[in-house]
Amino acid sequence: MPLFMLNLFFAAVFTLLLGSTSISVFLVGFVLGYGVLWVSSPLYPDTRYFTKLPKTLNLTVFFLKELAISSLRVSWDVITPRHINRPGIIGVPLTARTNLEIFLVANLVSLTPGTLSVDLSEDKKTLFVHVMFLEDIDKTRADIKNGLERRILEVMR
């Protein structure tokens, strides 16, 4: 995380040195600073910044894609006169342990395809999810575990 701050600082200095206030110059500065830090990475032996940042970006892109797909699917069911939804509530066993991980999983589940987190069991081991287009219980459960939760845990751990 200190490296991330350093990277932001590089980008800000780059932007100010060029005397501009535009966002694109800042982004170019960020990418250049990342390159500089990456070249000097033997200096920081115990940091995981260089593996975490691509994974965070991967999670963000995956999440935005899923948000778009899910909105289109829900919209289709809203607009067409005949309902195609087959709702159901299923329990998903959680691998996430800490509160922050469970919070992220529950929130991202709420924002991805046709799923909405309803409740958490008392031992914090099962998340109950309301699914709007439930065809195959085991497949949906595996999708949530392998698609979303695995990516979140990769970023967090």
Next chain:
Amino acid sequence: MIEYLSGIVLVLGSLFCLVAALGVIRMPDTLTRMHAVTKAGSLGAGLVVLAHALFHQHPGIFLRAVSIIALLLLTAPVAAHIIARASYRSNIPLSERTWVDELNKK
């Protein structure tokens, strides 16, 4: 050119908002209505804010836009989860199409 892009994104976003409102009216029960509100609503408002940021490309506006989008994407699922839990526990009727309820079994 940027006017066309920004205008199209703006209309697209407000169409998603309209879909969310239609969903609140047309969906059969509370939990499915909540699907429409969380997803279509936050995506629609996010697109509207994105259109604004795309057109003005000014750091002040960009930062405000980013904070509005972050706020929407952070609060929408939290609010949805809390409402869903509260309404499920106050025994709202589920629609007849609901065919699995594993929360009920335990």
Next chain:
Amino acid sequence: MLTNDVFLAGAIQTAMALLLISMVLVLWRLSKGPTAADRVISMDLLSVLVVAFLVTLSFHTRQTSYLDVAIAYACIAFLGTIALARFIHRASRNKGFPPPGHAASKNITASESEPDLSEGESHD
């Protein structure tokens, strides 16, 4: 010939009209909503629509301060939604809502017997 500015102005007006129509639809659900939870989600969607409308208004009038209003409104609306949801939760726990008389209510009878409604979530 459609110039850029005319296109953008038309897009802004279309967006405003669509958002206003959505608000009217949501108000209908707000007044009708069979349960309290339906009313709360209508309020939630209404606040999102107001935020979107404020942003569009800021686009239309070129006034940045509407964006600040939108940020503040989003925060306050979130607090309001949470408070109302807690209210539903508390009301159902203390008094117990009468069982709903719909046909589908057979799905949800066992959760009544949960003795303690613990709150173990991280964001409570």
